[in-house]
Amino acid sequence: MPSIHRYSDDCHRGVLPEQGTPPPRALRQIEDYTPNFPAQHWDAIANFVRDVARDVQCATSTPVSDLMSVLARYVLWAWQTAGIDLDRETLFRPDVIEEFIDHACPTLTSSSRGTYRSRLLRARQTLLDAEGAGVHFDPTPLSPADPMRLYSLQELSALHTWASGQHTVTRRRDAATLLALGAGAGLASEDIVRLKTDDITIDGLGVLLKVTGRRARLVPVLETWEQPIIDAVMAIGPGLPVFGAQRTSFNNNAVSNLVARSSGVGIKPSLQRLRVTWILHHLNVGTPVPHLMKAAGIETLDAFDRYLRFLPEPDANEFRTALRGPSPMEDNS
Structure with missing residues (x-):
């Protein structure tokens, strides 16, 4: 998998002119953004979210508030619910993004879910493009180095x-x-x-x-x-x-x-x-x-x-035995 590194410092120095440089107002908005969830949770992920937002904002016209709201909600889910490290290569995998859309956005309309997916995938692509990886979102099978594959x-x-x-x-x-x-x-x-x-x-x-x-x-x-x-x-x-x-x-x-x-x-x-x-x-x-x-x-x-x-599929006997089990109503005296 191509690496996704932090490149906002280069962007801000103008090293990546083709990506553009976020204006000072956008940088202030990123720094000042506060989401609507507990402060202690935001404190734990804020620096990571802001770093990603600064990098992505180098190459997008998405309003800062819209970008930050999606990133903050996604990273909070990854950190708090999914137990994923604040690591770009793992967190911005397409399958992790899809899992977030499928399981963490039940109250959103279909249109809003599509917007969230699009913004997160675009953020991933922006970070990859900055590395010259040229990787897009076509599904690919797991490779031996895939971070979701167990070791044999x-x-x-x-x-x-x-x-x-x-x-x-x-x-x-x-x-x-x-x-x-x-x-x-x-x-x-x-x-x-x-x-x-x-x-x-x-x-x-x-x-x-x-x-x-x-x-x-x-x-x-x-x-x-x-x-x-x-x-x-x-x-x-x-x-x-x-x-x-x-x-x-x-x-x-x-x-x-x-x-x-x-x-x-x-x-x-x-x-x-x-x-x-x-x-x-x-x-x-x-x-x-x-x-x-x-x-x-x-x-x-x-x-x-x-x-x-x-997980391996259980055989028929194992399946039945496990689910039959002892009755919780049995008198064990």
């Missing part, structure tokens, strides 16, 4: 090889920790960079993570992924980041920087795919959905819609 056992084995092949002890530990926090607990970059050794409980029930930040929660780690986290805690000591122990700030780019600068050829980890793998594992083994929602930091069932296509 063979791919996970290759990722273990990637982690163990890093050139220093610290990099090997960070790489192994990254895989464990992603595939073993479904953490996003912003969760990982804030996680300190003091936030990790290791006891007879396994490993429990206390995630802080905008989606604060407790996450039990899958047993098969516990050891790299235990090893990191033992090696690093109290009060330090479990990933990148020498860091002094909560820079979300720390994860992508490690992956980008890592040694080795072939497959490298995507946190989005690791999270998908973690969620699908739990759905497949029958983890109660309320428990999974709590651990994933997801607020509504709509967020699971995108995963259902990856």
Whole structure:
């Protein structure tokens, strides 16, 4: 998938004259815009929405208020309901946009839904065009690198090889920790960079993570992924980041920087795919959905819609047995 990067700085400097430069009035409107939803939610996504709006406004005549209202509602849904990271490449996928239109806009008229879809797809295309990608919206099958595809056992084995092949002890530990926090607990970059050794409980029930930040929660780690986290805690000591122990700030780019600068050829980890793998594992083994929602930091069932296509079809006996079940009215005394 082509990358969608921030280019508003170039646009504002006039480096992209063919895209145009938003007038000062438009930039002020973007900065001053306040949506009609709780302030604490807007505070969490405002900078991301404004960055996107400034970039898109370089190449559109859509009134700022109209653009901002659509972007704000869409990003709020992606962040709060769907549990999607504030990452352009994931958030502006056409299938995510379609999911928003299908599930998050039930009160809109057909015409309004079409307007929302058009503006979001146009925003995506504007960002892609700025990168020279020339990508349009024809549906395409999932590629092996698709952020919505889970990792196979063979791919996970290759990722273990990637982690163990890093050139220093610290990099090997960070790489192994990254895989464990992603595939073993479904953490996003912003969760990982804030996680300190003091936030990790290791006891007879396994490993429990206390995630802080905008989606604060407790996450039990899958047993098969516990050891790299235990090893990191033992090696690093109290009060330090479990990933990148020498860091002094909560820079979300720390994860992508490690992956980008890592040694080795072939497959490298995507946190989005690791999270998908973690969620699908739990759905497949029958983890109660309320428990999974709590651990994933997801607020509504709509967020699971995108995963259902990856679940195997149950055979007839499994289907009947699961739905027959014991009666809740049975006397178990």
